[in-house]
Structure formats: C-alpha cells, structure tokens
Amino acid sequence: MSTTIAPPAARHGIPPGLRAARRTATAATGESAIARWILIGIALAYLFLFLGLPLFVVFEEALKKGVGAYFTALRDAELLHALRLTLLVAGIAVPLNVVFGISAAWAITKGKVRGHALLVALADLPLAVSPVIAGLTFMLLFGMQGWFGPWLRAHDIQIAFTVTAVVLATIFVTLPFVARELIPLMEEQGVTEEEAAVTLGASGWQMFRRVTLPNIRWGLLYGVVLCNARAMGEFGAVSVVSGRIRGQTTTLPLHIEILYNEYDFTAAFAASSLLAMLAVVTLAAKHLLERSHHAARARLIQEQQEKQP
Amino acid sequence: MKILKTIARLTLALGFVAPIGGTAAAQQKVTLLNVSYDPTRELYKEINAAFAQEWKRRTGQDVEIKQSHGGSGAQARAVIDGLEADVVTLGLAYDIDEIAQRGKTLPADWQTKLPHNSTPFASTVAFVVRKGNPKGIKDWNDLIRPDVQVITANPKTSGGARWNYLGAWGYALQKNKGSEAAARDFVARLYKNVPVLDAGARGSTTTFVERGIGDVLIAWENEALLSVKQLGPDKFDIVIPSVSIRAEPPVAVNEVVAQKHGTSKVARAYLEFLYTDAAQAIAAKHYFRPTGPRSLAKYGDSFPKVPQFTIDQLFGGWAKAQKTHFADGGIFDQIYSTAGK
C-alpha cells in the first residue's frame, strides 16, 4: 500500500506527477475491475439513453435532407444574426453573473454576514421560477401595462422588446449558477488561508488572486460552463421579452422555434445542432484549461521536490 | 458609500438602453414592424418585397418591413405590453380586440376600417387524413365515430385551434336546427376522440405527421395544404367537409404607435396593398383564399367550394365566443370536467 500523500498545495487538483502513486493506491481504495465496468456500463447506458439518443435525433433530423441542405440552412442570414445575438447575450450575462457569484460567495462565506441563509435563498430563487414567468416579471416591470413602462415611454426609452430585455431575462435565469457552485466550496474552505495572507501583508487583490482564486477555480469553471450553457439555450424567459423581431431580437433558440413552426425541420434541427456544438466547445475549453493547469502545477511540484531533498 | 457606488456601477452596466426606433427623422427610409402570427413568414416576405417596390414607385421612398412571428395570443400580449408594432396581422380578431381594449393603441372599431372585416385573405377549416383515406372520413360527423382518432390542438392555448372547435360546433348547430345541447354533445364526443391535445397548431401537425398518431388532423386549409406539401404529398390527403367555418385572420394599423413613428400613412397603404390583385395572387400562392371579387374569380376555382359560416353569424362575434366557450369554466372546460369522470 502506498503511503504517498499529496503536499497540501495539491489538495484541490491532482497533478499527473502523482497519478502513478494514485494508481497503486487504487488496489485499496478502488473498486474491483468488474464492479468498475458495471458502474461505467450503467452510467454510459443512462447517458446514452437520455442524452446521446436525443442528440442523435437532432443530428439525424438536421441531416435528413443531406449535408448540402444542412449547410445551406446554416448559412441563412437571419440564423447567423440569431447566433451572433445569442453569443452577445451570453457574453454579457455570464461575466456579470461571474462577478455576482464571486462577490456573493465572498460576502456570504468569508464575511460571515448576518442573515446569510436569506441571501443564499434569494440567490437561488430564480431557479424556482418558471422561465415563462421569469420573462413575465420583466414585462410587469418594463411593459406598457407594467410599473415603469409608461414612464420609460414618456422619456423615449425602450427596454421591453430590445436586446436589453433579452440580456436582463438571461441574467435572471442564469444568476444562481456561479454563486451556487462557489458558496458551498468556499464555505468548506474556511477563512484561515485568506486570513494568513492578509496577516502577511497581502493586498486584497493579491490575496484574492493568489489564495482564493486558485482554491475555487474548478468550482468557478463549472459554474461558468453551466451558466454559459443555460444562457445560450434559454428559451422560455427570452421568448416573452424579446418581441421576436426577426434579425433584431431573435436569439438562436427563438429562431429555432420559428423555423420549426414554419415546418422547416431541417433548418430548425441544423440550428439546434449548432447550439449543441457550442456547448461541446465550451466543455472542450474547460478541459483544455484544466489540462494546461495540471501540467503547470506538476512542473511546479517537481521543481519544489527537486529543491527540497 | 461603497454600496451606492456599486449600485451606480450596476445601473451603468445594465443601462445600455436602446432608444426607441423612431423613424420620423429619417426622410429617406421608413421602417414598419409587422407583428404577425406563426406560419405567415414566407407569405409576408413575398408581399413585403412587392409592397416595397410599389411604394418606391409611388413615392420614391424606401420602405423596410420588419417581421415578428409567434403564437397569435403571445404576439398580441407583446403588443399590449409595448412591442412597437406599426401593423398587426394576427390569427383571430379576438387578439386584436384585446389590443384595442387593454393596450388602447388602436380604436375599438378597428375591424370596420378595411374591407371584409379587415380580412384581406381568409381560410377555412379542413381535414388532413392518411393517404387513401382508410377510415373513409368525409365530414364532421365522421369525427365522432368511436373508431376515429382526431388530432387538434388545445383551444385554450392555441388561437388557431379555436377555429377548429367553432367549426365543429357550427356544423352540429346547423345540422341540429340550432340546438345548443346537441352541438355541445357533438363537440364533447369529438374531443373524446382526441388522444393528444398539443399546445400549438404546429405541435398537433407534428403529432399527426411525424408520430403517426390519429386518423384525421383538423387544420386550417392553408396550413393543411402547406404541411402536406412540405411533409409528404404522397402520405396524406385533404378532405373538405360539407360545411365549414370561415377562418378570418384580420389586419389592423396599430394607430397610436404608427402615429408616434410617423408611419400612419405607409402603414395604411401597406394594409390596403394586401387587397390588391398583386398581393392577393401571392396569398393564393400560399394557399390563402382571396377575398377580393376579381381575385376570387381568378383563383376561386383552385380552392374547393365549401359553404362557410362566419363567427359573427353563428357565435355573435369573438368576444362572446371566447367568453362562452374558452374562458375558464367555459364550455370547453366543462366538456373536460365531465369527460374525466
């Protein structure tokens, strides 16, 4: 049995340098090969049944009329505009929610703020709201029958049925994701490391960058991936606030619905496959980040170990 | 202090508000927003191009028509909530009535402003059956046979499906010398044969066509013709019943908004253009029945003859029909609360 124990710094990421040691440990802490393969089999079967097959259907329908029709559908100007708008909306909503997520998690877990259970619940609340209702709330605020609509109209400002409204609805729907990932993580980590850094004279920013960020990065990354995927795919809330003006406020999911309702199934599913691929790209980016980071971390540990003996 | 600062920062970040797309200042080019219902994109795309040409010829001005499509009710709600439509072209008059009543952006008597109840082109309710009509479905009364499964959408969530329901009701009413009880019984039996009530008309088409469920799909004639052409001419037939309802998708200028945009004139011209021979020909191409007498004479023969009743004749207008049949606790709900038991 191996007695190799990871240095404290490597607790939250497993450098490849330690993988060999880990593998020997598997005999004691891992499952038998049979159990492992059964578990993998069940998990893969489940994923295949619930996720793989629907994805297959999307591509099958998209390619039903041939590859040519597929690419023709993807070159449509309105579709490309919808794609750009979706990326823009995600590009605004995700960073804002990242800032919010980090700041909420910081205030709640490190500040030991009073009533923090209430704050956590509030940050979760958007998840409890049906997307259509989420959209409706913004109509009740900015619509002509809403609280601020008439005032805004009198001042020649339009929010409802503009890209602004689409962004707002998307922020609302995806607001909890980053905070959700970070709060438990940072709570578990406590404050000792940061306090030590501050005591040693680190500035707030230094402490955040050198201590907090490395500790939370995987949770943060997951949060971003989730937030981004949901931001790009959101349909219900956006459909209420966008006004669906073609080539102006239709996001990709809205455009897909419109195509579908026009019996243009090929184009609808081609556009869907585009969204699915965007999700895969996000995931690939995450994997690359993780891998390059692991490599850097491994090098660092190796250097340290070489210095020490 | 810091809180205030962050609030200020936040509002700044969120404050990228867009100014209203006022076009009054632009002398050269004018933009109209046409808020329409679901499957009319191709139709209006063609009509818009034709109108832009015509308008340029007449006034020398360029006109761009932006389009918005969605479920008729959802689109009307958007207009009520302030979507700045210059014209609305929806699936049923009830939705425009609601804009008049709640949004107050167009007059209550909007339907009298243009010919034929402000309906430039109409349709009717027809049946789609499987190729060769294996169940021998010829008329409405075949739909209540116990061996027939009927596909139609939920009239509570789909405007288009309300026409289907009223078509069945009107048929039974006429057949039974105006007996409401008989009509109600007929409709209840019909909906007992419906295995899936999709939320929208497109959903029920998919259920019928792609899932292979049901023997007959009730649909607007133009949508029936379009879907058969797009989804499988060799797999389906269209059956026209002995009598049907005249489906009237009306149009109106959203006057308050158009005035604000300074587009009243061009908006009105746009809607009037829908009645011209050129536009009626385009509509006929997209399977809508023209309403102009000359276009009727020209294209009438390409549509099967079917005696049609209107919603005003049999139901006393949309407001009444909506309240009696589709409001919460209305006849449609009653049918289901008894069917469940």
Next chain:
Amino acid sequence: MTPALPRRSATSARTTPRVRSVLPGVRLTLGFTLAYLLFLVIIPLSTLFVRTARLGWSGFLEAATSPRAIAAYKLSVGTSVTAAVVNGVFGLLVAWVLTRYRFTGKSIADALVDLPFALPTAVAGVALTTLYAQNGLIGALFAPHGIKIAFTPLGITVALTFIGLPFVVRSVQPVLETLPKEIEEVAATLGADRWQTFRRVILPALTPALVAGVSLSFARAIGEYGSVVFISGNMPGRTEIAPLLIMSKLEQYDYSGATAIAVVMLLLSAVILISAGLVQRRAARRAA
C-alpha cells in the same frame, strides 16, 4: 433577521453590527450582492406578488386552488419528484464514473452532460417525443407490452429527467474531484470494505452537493414548460402540468390568474430549495 440565522454570529453581533471579519472587500461585495439581488431578483419577483394581490384573497384562492389547478400541481410535483430522485441516483453514479475512472469516450460523456442546458427546451421536447412516441426508437420497444411513454405522465417524467440531469452531475462532480483521497485510504486501512467506505465516508461528504443537485433538479423541473408540452399530450386533468395552466391563463390575458399559479409554484419550490439549504448546512456541519 431570519430563524435560519447561524447561532455563532448572533452571539457576536453586539461587537460588530453587520460584519465581523478581518478580510477585505466584504462590504464591497456585500453591497454589490445586495444591489444585484435587489434589481434583478427582488424587484422583478415582487411584481408577481403585487399583481396577484389584485385578485384579492378569494380571487387568489379561486385561481390557485381550482380542481384543475390542484390536479396540475399534483402531476407537476409527482413527476418532478420522480425525475429528481432518478437523477439523484443516476446523476451520482455518472459523476462518480466521470471523476474516478478512466475509459475511452470519457470526455464525450462528460460533454454530453451539459446538453440539456444547451438545447432549447422545445428542441429537447421534440427530440424526446420523436424517441418515446409509439413509433419512436424507444417507444416502439415498449408499445408492444402495452406501455405508452409519450403523452403519459411517464413521458413527462422522462422529459423532466432529461432537463434535470446536469444539475446533479455538475453539483456532485467538483466536490468528488476535490475530495481528499487520503480519507478513503485511511478507511481502507482501518478495515472498511469498499461499500462501507462509500456509505460511511464518501456519501456523507457528498450529501450537501447531492441534496443541492436534487433540489435544483426538482425546482427546474416543476417550472418547465417548453420541453414538456410536446411530450405530455396536455389532456386536462390527466397530463396537464401547472405551467400549461399559466399559459392558458395568459392566453386569456388573465395576468393575475397566471401570476397566482406562478406564486404557488414559486413558494413550493422556494420551500424545497430553502429546506435543501438547511439540510446541506447541517450535513456540512456534521462532516466538519
């Protein structure tokens, strides 16, 4: 402020009124958090309650507790709970397999997990109905045995399972990844078999994340509309979910009636989320 207030800070509240921490930036982040929540959550959601209040108490009861509405809540809650539990079991398994084992196609499997987020719900609904209808790839397997999936509550559960899966996997995965392996090694040294180690050591550490994931999956499922309408069949009283009732109220321009049902559902899932938060915190305290 609230009964859920942690006891520790209550006792020390006297010395520092709101914040007690040597760490910088707490006031700034707190201010930002509060402002963000105020503008983007509290004010928008308050519109629902204000609009519902227009109905008056009796009007609210009538809209929110009609037999139709009650049947719809039951269906929505039942199918959402089932889906959340199924996801709890299989999501945990998937997360475990993805973090602990190495096999070919692992990155693809990992990427697949986010699919339900990325696909617009309507597309998911259509794709699932295509598969689970009687003439679909999967539906055809069950149809001969008299089991119908699409257009039954079973179909609704399938759709809700689909949309909720990522919540569980993505909640559990990071925790599983950072779980120090040494504990398991110690447990093994002390003679625990693998199953005991899992039940006594790993599962308690995962519980907070698992509870979070399952409750999120539930909350998301109960409000879901886009994908369910395609597969549910929408038969009043039988397969009519609560969000569909909201849509049919909206179709009658009955905003207040729609918000009344929305408020009931909001409270329902808020209760679930908050109690999940409490369970989580208790589990975390026990594990610490």
